[in-house]
Amino acid sequence: MALAKLDGCELSASADFHVHLRDSAMMETVVPTIRRGGVNTVYVMPNLVPPVTTVEAATDYRDRLQALEPRVTFLMSLYLHSSVTPDTIREAKKAGVPGVKSYPAGVTTNSDSGVVDYAAFYPVFSAMQDEDMILNLHGEVPDVDVHRAEQSFLPVLVELHERFPRLRIVLEHCTSAAAIETVASLGPSVVATITAHHLSIVVDDWNGEDRGGGDPFCFCKPVAKTPADRDALLRAAASGNPKFFLGTDSAPHPAQAKKGDKPAAGVFTQPYATQLVLDAFEMACETGALKEGDITREALEGFLSKFGRAFYRAPDARNERIVLKRGDERIVDVIRKDGSDVEVVPFRRGRSTWTLTWT
Template sequence: MASITLPAAADFHVHLRDGSMMETVVPTVRQGGASLAYVMPNLVPAITTVEQALEYHSKLQALDPSVAFLMTLYLSPEITPDVIRAAAATGKIAGVKSYPKGLTTNSEGGVVDYAAFYPVFAAMEECDMVLNIHGESPSSETTTILNAEETFLPTLKALHERFPNLRIVLEHCTTAAAVEAVKACGANVAATITAHHLYLTIDQWADNPHCFCKPVAKLPSDRAALLEAATSGNPKFFLGTDSAPHPRSAKVGTANGKTAAGVFTQPYAVQYVASAFDRMGKLDKLRAFVCDFGRDFYKTVEKGWETAEDITKDAIVLEKEPGQVVVAEIGQGEGAVVPFMAGEKLWGVRWL
């Protein structure tokens, strides 16, 4: 198969930042083949009020009115059942994102005790809002970044059992165990899989800071499980790139000696996935993973965030030849960002 025509893709996990980085990154959503972006709230300060979310939405829409931006709130003590009801009423805020305290970018205000938010989850269930979970446990004598996701999975199961009608997305799965846990839950539990985790194992991020993200890529057997889930045609698994731009200076040679966690994939989102699916001989499963399953789970048409015409009017064409070479960096000066797999060739994409 040399080319594929698809409806516009949807990316259900993006980091678009703020300020000059936002101005650099937002135009790359459509460049990567997507017409819908589900936006993460871990700015500084975090998005914890309806007013902040709507203001952020206005900024994003002004930069690219051709993209549908779905907003989220940052799970924190400021989020109450009343805030949930007000958020749902806006028609622009689709979910609430839970971060474990201190484990990833701008997560210092994250969750320590999920039980404290049971009233919030009940209100989300009532309002049909989605709970997005960064599923990792804090480090301890027995928990490290390599098993933090797997040790969190009992919490996912417990939340689903307590709130069976709450739609939950386990974000950016990285392990075979997470794939099996999501399969074992009911239809209201789904998972996103990133583009970069279809390629990476521990070996790549161990010596390349541009491949380092949270949760970290794991073993070849875990990558194989992610590829199998993504290409399986199971509607529980769909694209959420977790594209997370950081300036080159925050990834390499940082002043505090720490490497920022995040892999930047936004400008080539669908191309990365198409190239991975091609290697698997599963290009026939591409549309479901990047276009259909996420929209169905989030009810984007039912809730009026898109129309069927919106999705199909600007189709994309993926072409194996001549393909596309990933550029060395996007942006300028101190704000330049290095994309994943810079210099390597992928399938190309163009809009009809």
């Protein structure tokens, strides 16, 4: 059995440095699932409607999340917008908001107010560098083929790093070997997150032209790429390199919105965040993309928890632990909240996964 050596393994609680928790009924549905995935710290995306562009909105959002699940630490972010100024950055730093998320205009969910010209924000980036805040980049170029959108963005990442070498930058949800190579080549202030689902899926899973259409619940932005790209992500995640750590980009949408000719972009992984990473590593060992010896306890714990916590300077104040066991747990078909008509379908629904318990 692949990864038998990790059966019964005890690890630090996972930290997920890229989550979408939405608002209202959807927020109330998904926030209670965070700890089911072995996670007690999350970095929350600001692309609500309207987007979170002020410190007051960010702290209010944090309070509402904390009221739903007080056992999770919620790290907040601002949405990079024309209304965000260097003064906003200084205010955010004082309020404990660690970062700002940049969305290229129009590339993904609720990104219509995103960035058109990065140079317009150089004063903001300079203030972020001075205040030691984090810039989170959705690394795609709009208006190009989706398969090339991430790779086309990489020169922008390199230029931003050259202009602001002390600015801590996260290239979010890498999907390509080129992105992994670029991040690895840059200085220690540039890191990247990798999602659980991109460790598993490839282009055919969401596109599936040879099968008359793929699974809409696998459709996300950035889109999954080739098997070679996926294998590069797997190697980076298992490498023990602190430049790469977990950011699931878990993105819940109502089940109906994932169906039809134009499914909403986003994969919901929150209730099984840790378990799905183990599933991906196990499948990689079975296919030969990784060897079982490549996946050590130390590298796994680094990817799931320690590397991201160190970069974000967000230690686990609770010092909690989780235990992973290879069992016969089944991923549920749907997540719903009693009394609500919101239904969300999790990634790999109906399939078996690892069992996780808190110590």
